[in-house]
Amino acid sequence: xxxxxxxxxxxxxxxxxxxxxxxxxxxxxxxxxxxxxxxxxxxxxxxxxxxxxxxxxxxxxxxxxxxxxxxxxxxxxxxxxxxxxxxxxxxxxxxxxxxxxxxxxxxxxxxxxxxx
Numbered sequence: 001x002x003x004x005x006x007x008x009x010x011x012x013x014x015x016x017x018x019x020x021x022x023x024x025x026x027x028x029x030x031x032x033x034x035x036x037x038x039x040x041x042x043x044x045x046x047x048x049x050x051x052x053x054x055x056x057x058x059x060x061x062x063x064x065x066x067x068x069x070x071x072x073x074x075x076x077x078x079x080x081x082x083x084x085x086x087x088x089x090x091x092x093x094x095x096x097x098x099x100x101x102x103x104x105x106x107x108x109x110x111x112x113x114x115x116x
Contacts, residue, residue, distance in 0.1 A: 024069035041084045
């Protein structure tokens, strides 16, 4: 994928990857988990359950979704699993958002009717 403020060339695979990332971020509990991991890297699963305030099985499912999307990594240290944000995992999504934001600020392509 090559992205810049004036060019976006994406393959179907890039589209799918970005959709998976966006979907993984599409739940408030998963956002809460990511913010927790940003503040406390190397968080233990049990600590995440306590901080999020949801059932262990629910948190485990959210962690599974985030891990499958490549947003977080889990390192097994029996009997615990230590979670952290995956370095650079959100960079493609951030680049797409930057590109879309730059395109949205360019009003030369369309005229928006005045709303009185």
